[in-house]
Amino acid sequence: MHLSTEAIVCAVLAHGEHGAIVRLLTPADGLRAGYVRGGRSRRLRPVLLAGNVVQAEYRARTEDQLPALTVELVHSRAPLHGEPLPAVAIDWATALAAVALPESQAYPHVHAALDGVLSAVEAAPAARGWAAALVRYELLLLSELGFGLDLSGCIATGTRDDLAFVSPRSGAAVSGGAGAPYAARLLRLPPFLLAGGEAGWGDILDGLALTGHFLARDILADRRGAVLAARERLVERLRRVTA
Known part of the structure; x- marks a missing residue:
């Protein structure tokens, strides 16, 4: 070979x-x-x-x-390893690929997304410039491994409008109207994951909570240790930035 x-x-x-x-x-x-x-x-x-x-x-x-x-x-990208927040982001994004992906199977979209996240961190080390891209990368990896979320319409009503939540059990979207009575039990669906564009800090943290739930449950269930610890460090530092 x-x-x-x-x-x-x-x-x-x-x-x-x-x-x-x-x-x-x-x-x-x-x-x-x-x-x-x-x-x-x-x-x-x-x-x-x-x-x-x-x-x-x-x-x-x-x-x-x-x-x-x-x-x-x-x-x-060695200089970024001297910056606390970019260094943690790089460690998590690369460790996720190393742990989650099966070896010797092509995932060109995941490679492109990872390279995009790393390039975004490099271009704008301030977290606002790359955190949304990191959420999209995690969402793509879930999809590529067969655990994609269904954000095409509300699982309760079928409507494609006003999607505001995701069911933590099914991974399907729920509209604001249908989900409001159960909001405490649902995961928030940030608008930038549907419409693109820029994201505020609240939406970014909601996105990380959303992808983090399904990564921990479906992909990293038996490998939580050091890999998820790296993600927890990243999320905690992002919370400090937004406080």
């Missing part, structure tokens, strides 16, 4: 004294793991940072063997 491609660094796990097992998200071949000799060296540590774009070369004698992986830096 030989694969040469650009890819986004999503996860790095120390292996042995000097090596690392690295998971990269590629545009056409999905999430791919490989062993990087010297991956923990002073030369390669700055290359193998989450969110960086690298040129990757995978080589293995058989498809069942963990490939040897060599990387060259294409684009560095």
Whole structure:
């Protein structure tokens, strides 16, 4: 097996004294793991940072063997790791891809969305510039993995107008009128997820609560530990920004 491609660094796990097992998200071949000799060296540590774009070369004698992986830096997002809020956002967005996606299956839309979020963080490190994109990325990943929300119309009345809530059980939209008596038991559906455009802080936090519920229930149910802890740190810091 030989694969040469650009890819986004999503996860790095120390292996042995000097090596690392690295998971990269590629545009056409999905999430791919490989062993990087010297991956923990002073030369390669700055290359193998989450969110960086690298040129990757995978080589293995058989498809069942963990490939040897060599990387060259294409684009560095290292400066963002020195900024507390962007660093947490990058850690969460890349860790989600590394944990949620099955290996060696193509998810070009997820790759494009992740690259878009990382580029938004880079272009405007202030959270207002990228937080809405992060919510859309999480929503897309849910959909790509078969857990998409049904926001096409109200599950109770069929109307496509005034959609204001989502059922936490079915993942289906509920109109404001039908959902008002049960608002305390429903998740708020922020307008920017339907109509696009800019989002206020309240809507962004509602969006993160919405996607977070279904990510924890449907995708990360058995893998909550460190991955969801990264998301909780991110949401808590966003709340501080908006306070």
